[in-house]
Amino acid sequence: MHHFTALLDTLLLTRSRHGKLAAIVRHLRTVPDPDRGWALAALTGGIDFPAIKAGVVRTLMAQRVDPVLWTLSRDYLGDTAETASLLWPDPPEPAGLPPLLAEVVETLGTATRANAAARLAGLLDRLDSDGRYALLKFATGALRVGVSARLAKLAFADAFGVPVDLVEEYWHGQSPPYAALFAWAVEGAPAPSAALVPLYRPFMLAHPLEDDQLDLETYAAEWKWDGIRVQIVHAAGQTRLFSRGGDDISAAFPDIAGALAHPAVIDGELLVRGDTQGPAIGGGAASFNALQQRLGRKTVSARMLAESPAFVRCYDLLGAEGEDLRPLPWQDRRARLEALMPRLDPARFDLSPLIVAESWDALAQLRAEARDAAIEGIMFKHRQSAYVAGRRAGLWYKWKRDALRIDCVLMYAQRGSGKRSSLYSDFTFGCWTADPDAGGELVPVGKAYFGFTDDELAMLDRHVRQHTVAKFGPVRETDKSLVFEVAFDSVHASRRHKSGVAMRFPRIARIRTDKPAHEADRLATLMAMIAD
Numbered sequence: 001m002h003h004f005t006a007l008l009d010t011l012l013l014t015r016s017r018h019g020k021l022a023a024i025v026r027h028l029r030t031v032p033d034p035d036r037g038w039a040l041a042a043l044t045g046g047i048d049f050p051a052i053k054a055g056v057v058r059t060l061m062a063q064r065v066d067p068v069l070w071t072l073s074r075d076y077l078g079d080t081a082e083t084a085s086l087l088w089p090d091p092p093e094p095a096g097l098p099p100l101l102a103e104v105v106e107t108l109g110t111a112t113r114a115n116a117a118a119r120l121a122g123l124l125d126r127l128d129s130d131g132r133y134a135l136l137k138f139a140t141g142a143l144r145v146g147v148s149a150r151l152a153k154l155a156f157a158d159a160f161g162v163p164v165d166l167v168e169e170y171w172h173g174q175s176p177p178y179a180a181l182f183a184w185a186v187e188g189a190p191a192p193s194a195a196l197v198p199l200y201r202p203f204m205l206a207h208p209l210e211d212d213q214l215d216l217e218t219y220a221a222e223w224k225w226d227g228i229r230v231q232i233v234h235a236a237g238q239t240r241l242f243s244r245g246g247d248d249i250s251a252a253f254p255d256i257a258g259a260l261a262h263p264a265v266i267d268g269e270l271l272v273r274g275d276t277q278g279p280a281i282g283g284g285a286a287s288f289n290a291l292q293q294r295l296g297r298k299t300v301s302a303r304m305l306a307e308s309p310a311f312v313r314c315y316d317l318l319g320a321e322g323e324d325l326r327p328l329p330w331q332d333r334r335a336r337l338e339a340l341m342p343r344l345d346p347a348r349f350d351l352s353p354l355i356v357a358e359s360w361d362a363l364a365q366l367r368a369e370a371r372d373a374a375i376e377g378i379m380f381k382h383r384q385s386a387y388v389a390g391r392r393a394g395l396w397y398k399w400k401r402d403a404l405r406i407d408c409v410l411m412y413a414q415r416g417s418g419k420r421s422s423l424y425s426d427f428t429f430g431c432w433t434a435d436p437d438a439g440g441e442l443v444p445v446g447k448a449y450f451g452f453t454d455d456e457l458a459m460l461d462r463h464v465r466q467h468t469v470a471k472f473g474p475v476r477e478t479d480k481s482l483v484f485e486v487a488f489d490s491v492h493a494s495r496r497h498k499s500g501v502a503m504r505f506p507r508i509a510r511i512r513t514d515k516p517a518h519e520a521d522r523l524a525t526l527m528a529m530i531a532d
Helices: 002-013 017-030 035-043 054-064 067-077 080-087 101-109 116-124 129-140 149-160 164-171 179-187 288-292 302-307 330-343 360-369 454-466 523-527
Strands: 219-225 228-235 238-243 264-272 310-320 349-351 375-382 396-400 404-415 424-432 442-448 468-472 475-478 483-488 490-493 501-504 507-512
Touching: 002 017, 002 035, 002 129, 017 035, 017 149, 035 101, 035 149, 035 179, 054 067, 054 080, 054 116, 054 129, 067 080, 080 129, 101 116, 101 129, 116 129, 149 164, 149 179, 164 179, 219 330, 219 396, 228 310, 264 288, 310 330, 330 349, 360 375, 404 442, 404 454, 424 454, 424 483, 424 523, 442 483, 442 501, 442 523, 454 468, 454 475, 454 507, 483 501, 490 523, 501 523
Parallel strands: 310 349
Antiparallel strands: 219 375, 228 238, 228 264, 264 310, 375 396, 404 424, 404 475, 404 483, 424 442, 468 475, 483 507, 490 501
């Protein structure tokens, strides 16, 4: 456990990406199996202890620490694990040597609701405050050390001199502590096989297109649809649906997982059927808000399957009949995909159409007019590009439509997490229902926690503390005096929100200290931006 504690401490205190990468590389090279594999699982979100939740920690602390002291300390620090690790009382007698990470996994992995608290307490008693902090972060899965799964996989590749693309590919067929993966990378064992199971392949991604004009003879153009990028894989009689991050979402979309019966690997956009139509677009997809009702579910009801039928708009074909098509040029893969489409269920699969434009100016005009609820912008794909993992210069580009903007008033704030646990960084903002001088009220229309610099965050934190007028648990209500210019990709009607609208990707574009709150926009202005 002390190796993982040291790693976590280093990652928390290291700000640079290079420094974090080097720390993980050192850990993987020096820590023996299986502990390094369990650490890797923790960094990539690959481990979960169902019986160990934040409530178990709170229950334990209530039994051992004065509740007022706990509440005040937790509120001050803003982090349950840190507070508990510092306040946890030392046992009256030594409880044993610090556990190895593998012992922690064995102890907590078999815990039940009935014995989870006792097992966690036994481990905490064997650790110092730093070890307790690492244990609680490991057990609850809330590391927040600025390490993405991609960075951890890159560290694995650097540590053992293997291609990161192969690490990505083999990763998703393994389970912690990744014994076969380490055997391949460290000992030269045969690579883990992906032939007989439906496994995830790393996605090819696009660079943002700035002001360049691309040659439309060299690059194919197609719509960038506003759903979620998925990969559907059928192999050995099994079908799996994967998100861009490699998560298996088949259970939430059984209508899709049950619709592919041919050996194939298809890259596409997961959407929900709707009556949206658009000029030269193809339509047929509802807004992202409709898809969101089905995301994150472990099961889905028959009613939801009927009311929000899902389908995949196909972009690319990565494999077919056991053949890996990724090395082929895009135009050849596209031809193979077009040939496959008649064999697929048209209710569950359709083909993302290419955009035909006579000139760049004509294409730009199509993009500007594409306020269809299911359109994010335009994709450009080099016609000779192989399908390679990650972002490669010169191959694929995305040209997102310009953001919509509206002026809103800050209404509520809440502290963030991790490095922002002591700062008010999550902001809820609203629009006026009518002219405030005529009785108009503010209604919340969105929430954002990024788009500002560190200096601006410090200013916003001071503003919240100095202008708080009410408290609701962790939420602070402000005096409605500060205006934000909010940028967002689209807005949709929503019955789940009091305002009747839901924004897509809202972010704070500018802090309008120059603008009086009563001049902020009206709700009708925002609703007028809803795509027909």
